[in-house]
Amino acid sequence: ALKKHILVIPGDGIGTEVTTWGKAVLEAIGQKFGHEFTFDEALMGHAGIEATGNPLPDETLAKAKASDAILFGAIGHIKYDNDPSAKVRPEQGLLKIRKELGLYANLRPIMLFDELLDASSLKPEILKGTDILFFRELTGDVYFGEKKRSEDRNTASDLMIYSRYEVERIAIKAYEAARVRGKRLCSVDKANVLESSRLWREVVQEIAKQYPDVETEHMFIDNAAMQLVKNPKKFDVVLTANLFGDILTDEASQIAGSMGMLASASIGDGTGFFEPIHGSAHDIAGQDKANPLASILSVALMLEISFGLKEEAKLVTSAVDKALKDGYRTGDIADANTDKSKILGTKAMGQKVLEYL
């Protein structure tokens, strides 16, 4: 039995609603398997700004560093989105915690839930068999390069920048994963135009030599965005930079018809950070409409990756699977064939998963 301290950071919008159920699942697993999970909670994003003026309050960062794993909800608020001159923004909290915790590798598994095949806009025959694991670099690129605004405010820039060690460490993680999966790795860049991409490609080519058992392909980002739609099955592990990964993983989650279902793990030097791919969805916040399954599946990733608890992780995933197999859906994944009485709110769906546990 393990003793672990977990920090829950609900964040903004539907973040509070969904992490409630992620936490409840952790508690249930703890009880069932005799693990001692303790919890704390902290603010980030718009919630952090409202309370302290800071999107990542010092207290949150301190608690984060002291915890064994972090369960995060979502970030962002429409209020800042249309105010390009806002000095303080919710997203800064997320970017800063990624940097401070050294979370350089963002793992995003794109899984298909057979029951949800019809929820995708892609034809089932194109989709069937898709199983992709993205490795998105998370603490470099144009996200963290120097930002400038000219004095007259008429020119603005962001520096897209990578150093060799940043590419190396995530490439190694991606190759290690490819080795125990489909043994294919596709590295995505724009090396025909960008110098930072040329460095990226050079380094990946070097690391590739250490993994002769993995088949490496290099693809330009425009082509990758296209191939994902054309033939998602052809991808196994996809390795890419921060910005390209942001774009491709959102596209891929929609292809899988599973935006509300997908979880991600950010790992690196220390504490792991687990969150849904979906955003703060203010339009449905507080209405018991959000899908808690991505947060629950984030917990499965936490159990497996941060705590090494494979059996526990499997139990969580299969509880979600069972709820789906028995026809239960939240609004976002319901379709014309869904039995109306089985369309559940956030709470009822969370409860359902607890029952199956």
Added chain:
Amino acid sequence: ALKKHILVIPGDGIGTEVTTWGKAVLEAIGQKFGHEFTFDEALMGHAGIEATGNPLPDETLAKAKASDAILFGAIGHIKYDNDPSAKVRPEQGLLKIRKELGLYANLRPIMLFDELLDASSLKPEILKGTDILFFRELTGDVYFGEKKRSEDRNTASDLMIYSRYEVERIAIKAYEAARVRGKRLCSVDKANVLESSRLWREVVQEIAKQYPDVETEHMFIDNAAMQLVKNPKKFDVVLTANLFGDILTDEASQIAGSMGMLASASIGDGTGFFEPIHGSAHDIAGQDKANPLASILSVALMLEISFGLKEEAKLVTSAVDKALKDGYRTGDIADANTDKSKILGTKAMGQKVLEYL
């Protein structure tokens, strides 16, 4: 009757094969309508490097500036793609001509060909009714910002940079187009993270005020990549920066199932530049397999946009339409239902379109 001088730049790979038919269509239109079209030809890309060491030979640039419009094929060669340290690259030719001719606005209409609905990986009911016009900024962004490599070669960067006037001039073009189309404009950026995107959003918000009849929406690039798959119909005019436009237009062309069918127009300060969206496709070059229709449809864009010849443009488009309606296909757009005897090579398809003209 008009007198126009057109420069044909075949470029690399299948470029030569497809521009042959674009040019043939221009000749046919000239004869039919009594326009005097004269032609010249010039090298660019890998072809330029092989002949002169320069991906954009001086002679090509001089001829380009002296012409009334340019019909371009494709660029790129696999040889450079996997050699990140190559000093001279085919793509530099394309980037340089865009800059030298001031081609700041790249228009990419994403059209659906009813006959090709099944060629898309998207479900027909999701796709049907899609009609998007992209305005991709083409002479700024991280494509043209300063590129650096540290002396030890271990750090590389590209500057993502925009100035107000660059955003203004393309925003105005996009709004003018939206006004005579569906009156909706979606501007795509990453303003929650990037300073250059915040400037982009500020400027678009300002220009928007001059177009109260057009409904403006601002969307983050990750969300846009997702929404394009989820519900492509919701877009009318999409306005975006160079890099984001590169990614989104390739994704969208695949969504429309029409990579081999789509044309683009690059316009700005002077001579217009017309080319297919597809690349140089070296794997099928010289085998009479390339689809010439995108090059032919580029000619339709040239006739309309550079020469103001609407009737002539329409005739070209409807000749392509007729060939499709009568069941003719090149290999890339054929499917299980295609009559095998109607699958044509490049030449036969080009001839077909000439017949319908």
